[in-house]
Amino acid sequence: MIMEAKEVWGAEAKPSVFQNKNFLLLWGAALLSSFGISFFLFSQSWYVVNVLGLEASLGLIYVASSIPRLVFMVISGTVADRFSKTKIMFLSDMIRGLLLIGLVIWFFTGGITVWTFVGFAFFFGILDAFFWAAEGAIVPTIIHRDNLTRGNSIIQMTNQTSFILAPMLAGVMIAFGGYEVVFGMTAVMLLLASVLVFLMRVPATNKDGGNEQKFWESFKEGFGYVRQSRVLTLLLLTTVFMNLFLVGPMTMGLPLFVKTILQGSALDFSLLEAGLAGGMLIGSVVIGVMNINQKRGKIAIVAVFMAGIMFAGLSLTTVMWMSITMLGLFGLTLSFSNIPAISAIQSMVEETMIGRVMGLLSLASMGLIPVSYALTSIVLSYGVPINTIMLSGSLLVVLYASFVFVRFKELRELN
Numbered sequence: 001m002i003m004e005a006k007e008v009w010g011a012e013a014k015p016s017v018f019q020n021k022n023f024l025l026l027w028g029a030a031l032l033s034s035f036g037i038s039f040f041l042f043s044q045s046w047y048v049v050n051v052l053g054l055e056a057s058l059g060l061i062y063v064a065s066s067i068p069r070l071v072f073m074v075i076s077g078t079v080a081d082r083f084s085k086t087k088i089m090f091l092s093d094m095i096r097g098l099l100l101i102g103l104v105i106w107f108f109t110g111g112i113t114v115w116t117f118v119g120f121a122f123f124f125g126i127l128d129a130f131f132w133a134a135e136g137a138i139v140p141t142i143i144h145r146d147n148l149t150r151g152n153s154i155i156q157m158t159n160q161t162s163f164i165l166a167p168m169l170a171g172v173m174i175a176f177g178g179y180e181v182v183f184g185m186t187a188v189m190l191l192l193a194s195v196l197v198f199l200m201r202v203p204a205t206n207k208d209g210g211n212e213q214k215f216w217e218s219f220k221e222g223f224g225y226v227r228q229s230r231v232l233t234l235l236l237l238t239t240v241f242m243n244l245f246l247v248g249p250m251t252m253g254l255p256l257f258v259k260t261i262l263q264g265s266a267l268d269f270s271l272l273e274a275g276l277a278g279g280m281l282i283g284s285v286v287i288g289v290m291n292i293n294q295k296r297g298k299i300a301i302v303a304v305f306m307a308g309i310m311f312a313g314l315s316l317t318t319v320m321w322m323s324i325t326m327l328g329l330f331g332l333t334l335s336f337s338n339i340p341a342i343s344a345i346q347s348m349v350e351e352t353m354i355g356r357v358m359g360l361l362s363l364a365s366m367g368l369i370p371v372s373y374a375l376t377s378i379v380l381s382y383g384v385p386i387n388t389i390m391l392s393g394s395l396l397v398v399l400y401a402s403f404v405f406v407r408f409k410e411l412r413e414l415n
Contacts, residue, residue: 023142025197032193033190173185276328303337
């Protein structure tokens with residue numbers, strides 16, 4: 001069932017992604033969506049902390065978005081395979097934009113509480129699950145398979161740019177215009193993104209409808225499809241390892257690392273985050289320019305090994321400039337592992353199964369981060385220092401990557 005040399009699934013066989021109208025529309029939608037969501041997340045957090053004075057409630061908002069996202073990620077890929085991917089993305093962005101228009105109106109009428117943001121986080125978590133699965137599944141249907149690595153790197157580069165620039169722009173808008181302005185701007189960006197997705201013309205390949213039994217048969221078929229491919233299983237397991245032992249401890253533990261190990265400030269924390277995003281951005285650009293189409297499996301697993309080494313180096317640093325350097329290199333290796341791996345998966349999976357496989361990939365990455373947070377919190381509660389947790393996680397990833405590289409030849413030879 002795994003395809004070795006399928007050309008393109010309804011994609012435009014053109015030499016450059018920049019000549020592909022569908023990809024340009026998707027890129028514009030990704031740009032608007034990523035900046036819009038980054039605006040919203042930053043402004044929401046700052047309002048809860050600075051205006052409501054409820055720093056501890058940020059965890060409640062995170063849980064409200066994470067739980068529905070995790071639950072619906074399980075079926076989001078099946079939905080993407082059975083219905084129009086562009087319609088799913090269009091509705092996701094459109095509904096989020098309309099919700100934010102409602103939030104702006106709520107600001108003018110008054111009565112905003114932390115539960116307001118909890119409710120919005122809940123609905124955004126559901127919509128995120130379906131949007132991510134559809135976005136990952138639509139890329140190989142509109143791009144020639146030789147340009148998948150470049151196309152994915154451009155999308156990744158756009159996301160990283162938004163993570164760097166959006167908080168600064170949102171802060172300026174809050175300072176000079178207020179929260180109504182930034183949330184209103186976010187709504188406009190998401191609505192415009194939905195229009196760009198609506199304008200995409202992707203050949204219909206899925207049949208709508210179907211009864212509940214057929215839906216769950218398709219759902220189970222997706223799991224069976226992954227299980228019968230050792231390469232796909234290994235790539236998903238690698239994603240699980242990366243997020244459980246590296247990404248989760250880094251995201252949750254970095255503020256604690258700055259405070260207890262580096263004895264730093266909020267500015268130092270922001271510089272570290274900028275270093276991480278900058279490293280990922282540089283990695284995305286390099287991958288895009290190289291447009292790697294050969295030995296993607298070997299590159300991905302070696303990058304996972306190096307990510308573990310860099311994260312171990314970060315855990316051992318006590319000086320700010322060294323921490324920024326190691327975190328930047330860590331971000332660079334993340335791009336070199338993620339983009340080739342995703343492109344390889346998109347190249348080898350049948351079009352009728354791509355939604356389910358990408359949905360499982362999203363579940364293995366973003367969906368399991370809350371589990372990593374929980375594990376990190378439990379270990380911290382026993383008094384284990386955060387740098388020890390980070391070092392232990394990185395060593396586990398290094399050992400795993402070494403074992404997979406030596407043991408599984410098919411992954412090393414994956415193109």
